[in-house]
Amino acid sequence: AQKITQTQPGMFVQEKEAVTLDCTYDTSDQSYGLFWYKQPSSGEMIFLIYQGSYDEQNATEGRYSLNFQKARKSANLVISASQLGDSAMYFCAMRAYRGSQGNLIFGKGTKLSVKP
Amino acid sequence: DTGVSQNPRHKITKRGQNVTFRCDPISEHNRLYWYRQTLGQGPEFLTYFQNEAQLEKSRLLSDRFSAERPKGSFSTLEIQRTEQGDSAMYLCASSSDENTEAFFGQGTRLTVV
Numbered sequence: 001a002q003k004i005t006q007t008q009p010g011m012f013v014q015e016k017e018a019v020t021l022d023c024t025y026d027t028s029d030q031s032y033g034l035f036w037y038k039q040p041s042s043g044e045m046i047f048l049i050y051q052g053s054y055d056e057q058n059a060t061e062g063r064y065s066l067n068f069q070k071a072r073k074s075a076n077l078v079i080s081a082s083q084l085g086d087s088a089m090y091f092c093a094m095r096a097y098r099g100s101q102g103n104l105i106f107g108k109g110t111k112l113s114v115k116p
Numbered sequence: 117d118t119g120v121s122q123n124p125r126h127k128i129t130k131r132g133q134n135v136t137f138r139c140d141p142i143s144e145h146n147r148l149y150w151y152r153q154t155l156g157q158g159p160e161f162l163t164y165f166q167n168e169a170q171l172e173k174s175r176l177l178s179d180r181f182s183a184e185r186p187k188g189s190f191s192t193l194e195i196q197r198t199e200q201g202d203s204a205m206y207l208c209a210s211s212s213d214e215n216t217e218a219f220f221g222q223g224t225r226l227t228v229v
Contacts, residue, residue: 004158035217037220042222043205043207043222043223043225044220044221044222044223045159045207045209045220046220047217047218047219047220050217091158091159093158103149103161103164103172104149104151104159104161104209104218105161106158106159106160107158108156108157108158109157109158
């Protein structure tokens, strides 16, 4: 069975500092994808970044980077230069490509609060 | 087309009533997903369509739930004889294929009183 674990229910970070949100996953599949989504209080899930299991380089998208450690089965999200607008729930998700039809399995999320 | 659209945004209903939600995906996306999210949890998969075919249903989708996607465009999710435990955010997402990210709508928040 596939599972995503996010062990930090809440995190605080000072504006302009970097923050790391933890994510570990469990799967027996060799081919899978890892995603991070942001959910502001409005409710919409906003895609941030994607890492494929065969990608050798860590993914980066602007201020977001994904610290992918395959052997440890971790896919931590790093947000650099935090902004007040980064305050939101952050979800790590996984998609297995064998037999799953592409649906995502989510963790419980981490609530990030950016302090001015 | 600016994204995935869901209607209504909020729905309050009395226990035992039927409700129907609508999702309009991004027009060129052939894959459409429904998720349910309760307070303090991540979204949980409910069902998946490829074009008009419903290809997968979670065991979370009881007999009171039914989803359709006629003509492979918009989708509806109906809940019959609602229960208080159905109170949740219902999220719709679409993607162009299984290897790309899914884009989500803003969700429909259901409250059963």
